[in-house]
Amino acid sequence: MIHRKCFGLLCIMRMDAVIFKMTNAVCESYNKSWVEFGLCRLRAVSRNKVCLNVDANLLHPVHDVIVKARLLKRANGYKPWLYSLSFDGCQFIRRRNNALIRIVWELFKEYSTINHTCPYVGLQQVKNFYLRSEKLPTPIPTGEYLLMIDWVFNKKPQAATNVYFTFVEDLKDS
Ligand SMILES: *[C@@H]1O[C@H](CO)[C@@H](O)[C@H](O)[C@H]1NC(C)=O
Numbered sequence: 001m002i003h004r005k006c007f008g009l010l011c012i013m014r015m016d017a018v019i020f021k022m023t024n025a026v027c028e029s030y031n032k033s034w035v036e037f038g039l040c041r042l043r044a045v046s047r048n049k050v051c052l053n054v055d056a057n058l059l060h061p062v063h064d065v066i067v068k069a070r071l072l073k074r075a076n077g078y079k080p081w082l083y084s085l086s087f088d089g090c091q092f093i094r095r096r097n098n099a100l101i102r103i104v105w106e107l108f109k110e111y112s113t114i115n116h117t118c119p120y121v122g123l124q125q126v127k128n129f130y131l132r133s134e135k136l137p138t139p140i141p142t143g144e145y146l147l148m149i150d151w152v153f154n155k156k157p158q159a160a161t162n163v164y165f166t167f168v169e170d171l172k173d174s
Pocket residue numbers: 031033034060156
């Protein structure tokens with residue numbers, strides 16, 4: 001966010017120092033004959049920019065995806081849950097018809113190979129994805145968060161990707 005402060009004719013523009021970055025990423029396959037993670041790693045590019053790289057190999061085609069997502073916020077441990085939702089991944093990719101999911105998708109889509117319609121098979125990648133606060137429609141409360149996603153193929157959970165992130169809005173002089 002840009003703030004403007006004026007003293008007589010002199011105006012000073014100031015950007016809020018927002019820290020919005022991932023702090024940990026954990027990928028787990030529940031069924032290694034279907035999903036194999038070759039890579040699931042964060043890399044700090046600078047103090048406030050952390051990139052996520054994931055390689056997931058789908059050994060069989062996926063035609064039916066339910067994405068089960070939960071957003072937790074830390075307060076003496078991660079508390080369930082700020083938001084919890086399930087959606088049909090193949091249908092969302094075709095229609096982009098859910099505002100909340102679209103926010104996450106907008107953050108994410110340029111960095112991933114999954115931006116095509118079902119089915120998915122073979123290597124699926126997330127490359128150098130990082131969080132950008134300017135892509136959020138509104139700031140979120142300062143805190144530490146955990147986005148847990150279960151990937152359900154053919155009605156059974158086959159993998160999980162859990163990403164921890166932090167959001168700090170640093171309003172130094174207000
Ligand atoms: C694990 O993956 C294989 C290969 O796609 C599939 O045939 C099998 O049903 C899966 N197991 C479970 C419990 O979903």
